[in-house]
Amino acid sequence: SQQGEEDPQALSIQEGENATMNCSYKTSINNLQWYRQNSGRGLVHLILIRSNEREKHSGRLRVTLDTSKKSSSLLITASRAADTASYFCATNSGNTPLVFGKGTRLSVIA
């Protein structure tokens, strides 16, 4: 049961540019989380936004949530080569396991 779907599948930008990734989901949620995965490694939690929140910031990350459209976006400002990774959104409702999307592969070119 794939819940979140990220868009685009892959994104390539120059260092210093902003990167925007989108996530759409299908059913009602309690919260939405974004995770990052460096190549060949485990996933690391970035940020969580609750269903009653519309926007959240953490450092260079900005996440928005539109529950009416069942969508979220992750913005990374002033990207760096070290931001190169795959980014996943994940959702759940109640105490269910997180369901992950297929991810966006971000390449930041120095």
Added chain:
Amino acid sequence: DVKVTQSSRYLVKRTGEKVFLECVQDMDHENMFWYRQDPGLGLRLIYFSYDVKMKEKGDIPEGYSVSREKKERFSLILESASTNQTSMYLCASRPQGGSGNTIYFGEGSWLTVV
């Protein structure tokens, strides 16, 4: 810091072998999960456990079983490995309460079945 440790980073096994993937977490988390990750398919949930000796099937449990004899340890078992089980396996844990709690991942176990 929470640490989720997967005992084997890279394994090569033969078709038909029984394979054990071990996962240990050090933060007394109640919930533990096994996912597999394949190119183009993202992460798919195999099994999860919300407490010792409890287990629940995820989306793709066929060909797998699990064991949770102790709170900190969650083992994934491939009873008879097949080539279509070649994949990266990710273990994760989180505290009780679920929603709103961060899930912590291990570094992954790359399994090749030949």
